[in-house]
Amino acid sequence: MKSYKFKVNENGYTVNIKSHEDNIIQLEVNGTSYEVKMQEEVKKTKTPTLIRSASKQPSAPLQVNPKSAKTRIVAPIPGVVLSIDVKVGDTLKVGDRMLVLEAMKMENSIVCEKAGTITDIKISVGQQVLHDELMIELE
Incomplete structure:
Protein backbone atom coordinates (compact mmCIF):
# COMPACT_ATOMS: atom_id res chain seq x y z
CA MET A 1 0.00 0.00 0.00
CA LYS A 2 2.42 2.72 1.20
CA SER A 3 6.08 2.70 2.13
CA TYR A 4 7.86 5.08 4.50
CA LYS A 5 11.48 5.48 5.64
CA PHE A 6 12.22 6.68 9.18
CA LYS A 7 15.39 7.45 11.07
CA LEU A 27 2.46 -3.28 8.56
CA GLU A 28 5.99 -4.50 8.02
CA VAL A 29 9.04 -2.86 9.65
CA ASN A 30 12.43 -3.89 8.15
CA GLY A 31 10.94 -7.23 7.05
CA THR A 32 9.10 -8.06 10.30
CA SER A 33 5.27 -8.09 10.17
CA TYR A 34 3.19 -6.37 12.85
CA GLU A 35 -0.50 -5.86 13.52
CA VAL A 36 -1.18 -2.51 15.16
CA LYS A 37 -4.47 -1.62 16.80
CA MET A 38 -5.12 2.10 16.98
CA GLN A 39 -6.90 3.50 20.03
CA GLU A 40 -9.26 5.63 17.95
CA GLU A 41 -10.65 4.95 14.53
CA VAL A 42 -9.11 7.15 11.86
CA LYS A 43 -11.79 9.44 10.48
CA LYS A 44 -12.02 9.39 6.71
CA THR A 45 -12.10 12.81 5.14
CA LYS A 46 -14.88 13.55 2.73
CA THR A 47 -14.50 15.48 -0.44
CA PRO A 48 -14.77 19.18 0.44
CA THR A 49 -17.91 20.99 -0.63
CA LEU A 50 -17.60 24.33 -2.37
CA ILE A 51 -19.82 26.88 -0.65
CA ARG A 52 -20.25 30.18 -2.41
CA SER A 53 -21.10 33.26 -0.46
CA ALA A 54 -24.03 35.38 -1.54
CA SER A 55 -23.29 38.02 -4.14
CA LYS A 56 -22.67 41.46 -2.69
CA GLN A 57 -24.27 43.11 -5.72
CA PRO A 58 -27.67 42.06 -7.03
CA SER A 59 -27.60 40.94 -10.65
CA ALA A 60 -28.53 43.75 -12.99
CA PRO A 61 -31.32 43.06 -15.48
CA LEU A 62 -30.40 42.87 -19.15
CA GLN A 63 -30.25 46.44 -20.43
CA VAL A 64 -31.14 47.08 -24.05
CA ASN A 65 -30.28 50.30 -25.86
CA PRO A 66 -33.66 51.41 -27.30
CA LYS A 67 -32.00 53.70 -29.90
CA SER A 68 -29.79 51.04 -31.53
CA ALA A 69 -30.96 49.37 -34.77
CA LYS A 70 -29.63 45.92 -33.84
CA THR A 71 -30.11 44.26 -30.48
CA ARG A 72 -27.63 41.62 -29.38
CA ILE A 73 -28.90 38.98 -26.96
CA VAL A 74 -25.93 37.61 -25.02
CA ALA A 75 -25.73 34.84 -22.43
CA PRO A 76 -26.25 36.35 -18.96
CA ILE A 77 -24.53 33.31 -17.39
CA PRO A 78 -22.57 30.33 -18.74
CA GLY A 79 -24.73 27.31 -19.48
CA VAL A 80 -26.18 24.87 -22.01
CA VAL A 81 -28.89 25.79 -24.52
CA LEU A 82 -31.88 23.48 -23.84
CA SER A 83 -34.30 24.86 -26.42
CA ILE A 84 -34.61 27.66 -28.96
CA ASP A 85 -38.18 28.89 -29.27
CA VAL A 86 -37.66 31.31 -32.20
CA LYS A 87 -36.36 31.18 -35.77
CA VAL A 88 -34.91 33.75 -38.16
CA GLY A 89 -37.68 36.07 -39.38
CA ASP A 90 -39.91 35.72 -36.30
CA THR A 91 -41.36 38.99 -34.99
CA LEU A 92 -41.23 39.22 -31.21
CA LYS A 93 -42.80 41.51 -28.67
CA VAL A 94 -41.48 42.32 -25.19
CA GLY A 95 -41.75 39.33 -22.85
CA ASP A 96 -41.75 36.60 -25.54
CA ARG A 97 -39.54 33.63 -24.62
CA MET A 98 -36.63 33.21 -27.02
CA LEU A 99 -34.73 30.28 -25.51
CA VAL A 100 -34.09 28.24 -22.38
CA LEU A 101 -30.60 28.17 -20.91
CA GLU A 102 -29.62 25.59 -18.28
CA ALA A 103 -27.08 26.78 -15.72
CA MET A 104 -26.20 24.96 -12.49
CA LYS A 105 -29.07 22.49 -13.07
CA MET A 106 -31.63 25.28 -13.29
CA GLU A 107 -33.61 26.25 -16.38
CA ASN A 108 -33.50 29.97 -17.18
CA SER A 109 -35.93 31.42 -19.72
CA ILE A 110 -34.39 34.20 -21.81
CA VAL A 111 -37.15 36.61 -22.83
CA CYS A 112 -37.26 39.44 -25.32
CA GLU A 113 -36.56 42.84 -23.76
CA LYS A 114 -37.21 44.86 -26.95
CA ALA A 115 -39.73 44.17 -29.72
CA GLY A 116 -38.18 43.28 -33.07
CA THR A 117 -37.51 40.69 -35.75
CA ILE A 118 -34.95 37.89 -35.40
CA THR A 119 -32.12 38.44 -37.93
CA ASP A 120 -29.59 35.81 -36.80
CA ILE A 121 -29.33 32.88 -34.38
CA LYS A 122 -25.72 32.10 -33.42
CA ILE A 123 -26.39 29.06 -31.19
CA SER A 124 -27.87 25.58 -31.43
CA VAL A 125 -29.64 23.26 -29.00
CA GLY A 126 -27.16 21.43 -26.75
CA GLN A 127 -24.42 24.02 -27.28
CA GLN A 128 -22.51 25.30 -24.28
CA VAL A 129 -22.30 29.10 -24.08
CA LEU A 130 -20.03 31.33 -22.04
CA HIS A 131 -20.96 34.49 -20.16
CA ASP A 132 -21.56 37.39 -22.61
CA GLU A 133 -21.44 35.09 -25.67
CA LEU A 134 -23.64 36.34 -28.52
CA MET A 135 -26.70 34.11 -28.94
CA ILE A 136 -29.34 36.00 -30.98
CA GLU A 137 -29.50 39.24 -32.97
CA LEU A 138 -32.71 41.11 -33.69
CA GLU A 139 -33.71 44.40 -35.31
Whole structure:
Protein backbone atom coordinates (compact mmCIF):
# COMPACT_ATOMS: atom_id res chain seq x y z
CA MET A 1 0.00 0.00 0.00
CA LYS A 2 2.42 2.72 1.20
CA SER A 3 6.08 2.70 2.13
CA TYR A 4 7.86 5.08 4.50
CA LYS A 5 11.48 5.48 5.64
CA PHE A 6 12.22 6.68 9.18
CA LYS A 7 15.39 7.45 11.07
CA VAL A 8 15.17 7.13 14.87
CA ASN A 9 18.34 7.60 16.99
CA GLU A 10 20.48 7.19 13.83
CA ASN A 11 18.82 3.82 13.07
CA GLY A 12 17.03 3.48 9.69
CA TYR A 13 13.60 1.84 9.45
CA THR A 14 11.57 0.96 6.37
CA VAL A 15 7.84 0.72 7.13
CA ASN A 16 5.43 -0.79 4.59
CA ILE A 17 1.73 -0.46 5.36
CA LYS A 18 0.08 -3.63 3.99
CA SER A 19 -3.58 -2.99 4.90
CA HIS A 20 -5.76 -0.69 6.95
CA GLU A 21 -9.26 -1.71 8.01
CA ASP A 22 -11.15 0.27 10.64
CA ASN A 23 -8.63 0.72 13.47
CA ILE A 24 -6.39 -2.34 12.63
CA ILE A 25 -3.24 -1.73 10.55
CA GLN A 26 -1.10 -4.54 9.10
CA LEU A 27 2.46 -3.28 8.56
CA GLU A 28 5.99 -4.50 8.02
CA VAL A 29 9.04 -2.86 9.65
CA ASN A 30 12.43 -3.89 8.15
CA GLY A 31 10.94 -7.23 7.05
CA THR A 32 9.10 -8.06 10.30
CA SER A 33 5.27 -8.09 10.17
CA TYR A 34 3.19 -6.37 12.85
CA GLU A 35 -0.50 -5.86 13.52
CA VAL A 36 -1.18 -2.51 15.16
CA LYS A 37 -4.47 -1.62 16.80
CA MET A 38 -5.12 2.10 16.98
CA GLN A 39 -6.90 3.50 20.03
CA GLU A 40 -9.26 5.63 17.95
CA GLU A 41 -10.65 4.95 14.53
CA VAL A 42 -9.11 7.15 11.86
CA LYS A 43 -11.79 9.44 10.48
CA LYS A 44 -12.02 9.39 6.71
CA THR A 45 -12.10 12.81 5.14
CA LYS A 46 -14.88 13.55 2.73
CA THR A 47 -14.50 15.48 -0.44
CA PRO A 48 -14.77 19.18 0.44
CA THR A 49 -17.91 20.99 -0.63
CA LEU A 50 -17.60 24.33 -2.37
CA ILE A 51 -19.82 26.88 -0.65
CA ARG A 52 -20.25 30.18 -2.41
CA SER A 53 -21.10 33.26 -0.46
CA ALA A 54 -24.03 35.38 -1.54
CA SER A 55 -23.29 38.02 -4.14
CA LYS A 56 -22.67 41.46 -2.69
CA GLN A 57 -24.27 43.11 -5.72
CA PRO A 58 -27.67 42.06 -7.03
CA SER A 59 -27.60 40.94 -10.65
CA ALA A 60 -28.53 43.75 -12.99
CA PRO A 61 -31.32 43.06 -15.48
CA LEU A 62 -30.40 42.87 -19.15
CA GLN A 63 -30.25 46.44 -20.43
CA VAL A 64 -31.14 47.08 -24.05
CA ASN A 65 -30.28 50.30 -25.86
CA PRO A 66 -33.66 51.41 -27.30
CA LYS A 67 -32.00 53.70 -29.90
CA SER A 68 -29.79 51.04 -31.53
CA ALA A 69 -30.96 49.37 -34.77
CA LYS A 70 -29.63 45.92 -33.84
CA THR A 71 -30.11 44.26 -30.48
CA ARG A 72 -27.63 41.62 -29.38
CA ILE A 73 -28.90 38.98 -26.96
CA VAL A 74 -25.93 37.61 -25.02
CA ALA A 75 -25.73 34.84 -22.43
CA PRO A 76 -26.25 36.35 -18.96
CA ILE A 77 -24.53 33.31 -17.39
CA PRO A 78 -22.57 30.33 -18.74
CA GLY A 79 -24.73 27.31 -19.48
CA VAL A 80 -26.18 24.87 -22.01
CA VAL A 81 -28.89 25.79 -24.52
CA LEU A 82 -31.88 23.48 -23.84
CA SER A 83 -34.30 24.86 -26.42
CA ILE A 84 -34.61 27.66 -28.96
CA ASP A 85 -38.18 28.89 -29.27
CA VAL A 86 -37.66 31.31 -32.20
CA LYS A 87 -36.36 31.18 -35.77
CA VAL A 88 -34.91 33.75 -38.16
CA GLY A 89 -37.68 36.07 -39.38
CA ASP A 90 -39.91 35.72 -36.30
CA THR A 91 -41.36 38.99 -34.99
CA LEU A 92 -41.23 39.22 -31.21
CA LYS A 93 -42.80 41.51 -28.67
CA VAL A 94 -41.48 42.32 -25.19
CA GLY A 95 -41.75 39.33 -22.85
CA ASP A 96 -41.75 36.60 -25.54
CA ARG A 97 -39.54 33.63 -24.62
CA MET A 98 -36.63 33.21 -27.02
CA LEU A 99 -34.73 30.28 -25.51
CA VAL A 100 -34.09 28.24 -22.38
CA LEU A 101 -30.60 28.17 -20.91
CA GLU A 102 -29.62 25.59 -18.28
CA ALA A 103 -27.08 26.78 -15.72
CA MET A 104 -26.20 24.96 -12.49
CA LYS A 105 -29.07 22.49 -13.07
CA MET A 106 -31.63 25.28 -13.29
CA GLU A 107 -33.61 26.25 -16.38
CA ASN A 108 -33.50 29.97 -17.18
CA SER A 109 -35.93 31.42 -19.72
CA ILE A 110 -34.39 34.20 -21.81
CA VAL A 111 -37.15 36.61 -22.83
CA CYS A 112 -37.26 39.44 -25.32
CA GLU A 113 -36.56 42.84 -23.76
CA LYS A 114 -37.21 44.86 -26.95
CA ALA A 115 -39.73 44.17 -29.72
CA GLY A 116 -38.18 43.28 -33.07
CA THR A 117 -37.51 40.69 -35.75
CA ILE A 118 -34.95 37.89 -35.40
CA THR A 119 -32.12 38.44 -37.93
CA ASP A 120 -29.59 35.81 -36.80
CA ILE A 121 -29.33 32.88 -34.38
CA LYS A 122 -25.72 32.10 -33.42
CA ILE A 123 -26.39 29.06 -31.19
CA SER A 124 -27.87 25.58 -31.43
CA VAL A 125 -29.64 23.26 -29.00
CA GLY A 126 -27.16 21.43 -26.75
CA GLN A 127 -24.42 24.02 -27.28
CA GLN A 128 -22.51 25.30 -24.28
CA VAL A 129 -22.30 29.10 -24.08
CA LEU A 130 -20.03 31.33 -22.04
CA HIS A 131 -20.96 34.49 -20.16
CA ASP A 132 -21.56 37.39 -22.61
CA GLU A 133 -21.44 35.09 -25.67
CA LEU A 134 -23.64 36.34 -28.52
CA MET A 135 -26.70 34.11 -28.94
CA ILE A 136 -29.34 36.00 -30.98
CA GLU A 137 -29.50 39.24 -32.97
CA LEU A 138 -32.71 41.11 -33.69
CA GLU A 139 -33.71 44.40 -35.31
